[in-house]
Amino acid sequence: MVIVICMALWISGCTTNQTAQMGKGAASYGLADNKGQIMVLKDKPQRIVSLGIAMDEILVDLVPAQRIAALTYLADDGKISNITAQAKKIPRRATADAEAIIKLQPDLVLVPDWQPVELIQILRDTGIPVYLYKAPKTVREIRDVIAEIAGVVGEAQAGAQIIAEMETKLAAIRAKVSQIPGGRQPVVVRFSTMGVTGGKDSLFDDICRHAGVQNGAALAGLPTNGQLSKEQIVKVNPDVFLIPVADRSGRNADMRQFKADLLADQALQAVTAIQQRRLVTVPDAYMYCSSQYIVNGVYAIAAAAYPQYFGQ
Template sequence: MKQRWLSVLFIWMLLMALLSGCGHGAGQQQPVAEDYTVTDSQGHPLQLTHKPQRIVSLTLGTDEIITGLVPANRIAALTHLAEDASISNIVEQAGTVPHKIRAEAETVIALNPDLVLVADWLPADLPQTLRDAGIPVYVYKTPHTIKEVEQTITVIAQVVGEAEQGRQLVRTMEEKLAEVRRKLDPVQAGQEKVVAKLTAAGATGGKDSTFADICEQARTVSAAVKAGLGPYDMMTKEQLVASRPDVLLLPTWDYQGKANQETSRTDIMSDPGLQSVPAVQTDRLEVIPERYLSCTSQYIVFGVEGVAKAAYPDYMNTK
């Protein structure tokens, strides 16, 4: 009798345990067991009780990162630039996300996101306005080197609860960089080619810029670095000539959508003041998509590969 009573009691306790796990009403979101807290680049803690399901990205860099980390059904919005094939690496993926927006508080709030990714260069009142509206915000530090891009991917992957997928993205980047390094192994120290990145406003890519790091990874030297310029400085025509670039990269994109490679090529090749430039003398005016040279996502490694191919075609065309 006692044994039967104990069996009944055990079954009742098991039933209660099962029912307690179903205590939430239908349609209510249950927090996952692994609640987690992250602190953004500005020291603001962010507590998350579940993997974000309505993510809003407010920069193209995080547009590209986030589409590599989570499926489209977890993304509420990307930036309007995600659809621009001249600057975006994710045009196809962007087409599966319902909203493409600008970094405006009212627009973001209307989407009812459970995570907003904000760059540290956006106006400081934007993330605060969103926090005041009860929206979870993560402000990330803008990367300036490939190593910092990898760190950004790792951090954002942790924020969205996809750490392993973040590690996989970084591994893929490292594999591509290793391939480029292997092919460029014959390049001797001190014999690196000089590469100038041209824009509508002039050549750019000085010290501490992402382009400077792309060049370094491609065993080349940015002409703007050689001229002693900073990350946002524009080279004068005199500085460009003095830097003696071996390769000129023609502009492929601007905010007005007016970049024209053929016009740029004709203007450069016919300019009397540029005839002493080695790249002009050897007709080494190359085109690399701006979406590879200006990005701050996993796609930056294709910028390294592109610069390496432009500077050392013989080495890069080997298996």
């Protein structure tokens, strides 16, 4: 309880974008979004539309389902969504289609900063409150966005609870990793069917830091959106390959065959992960989410690297 109360106070301090508090006998309040755009809400929003899968995941844990007018279609995709069960309570889906969004009659649209500027302007021109937020790229930024959005939707306590639960889980992972004798941290790389991705300063890179492992792609100098060659993989010599559960490239590749092909690849036979057959399957929903569910990714990577400490 003390942790939650402290987190609630922290959220109150973090949501400095609130520019006008509820006045006497009135419930309206103004906020400035990530770009400094002022938005006025007359009360706690009751018909919220999300335009990002990470926001879908944050929102369903922040507010009751009846306050959500629509989530994105990705909320139903078990390959990438952590909330397929919760999403069933919210029947409508939204895409970056201004006309379709307007028909939903939202009183708040939550938009990540990678969505088209033209879409945002059209919605604002119709008088719909639009809140633009910065898509998080680190665990710290995810916590900040949760606190920020909790303030926007008027649910600081719920936001505090989500962040407190994240902190508890991350602390438990740190406690296990801290038991590991000093020395070289294992090197991991994340495969998709297109190759190894997740370079320096990517969200995956930050997940690795929290899991107490080294990101092989970052060690090789791969930029955030780059891809490692086989020669680079051999050079960084990963201890663990992280393999996706399913192919998201649209080719519907057989993942068992994908794993078998890696094990048989003659160019990779000198790599420790291949020699020790440490190819671990981790759901993409854990690896790519920018919500509170990122802690599942931290846990999965730590467990893959240190199975003896995580009961694997």
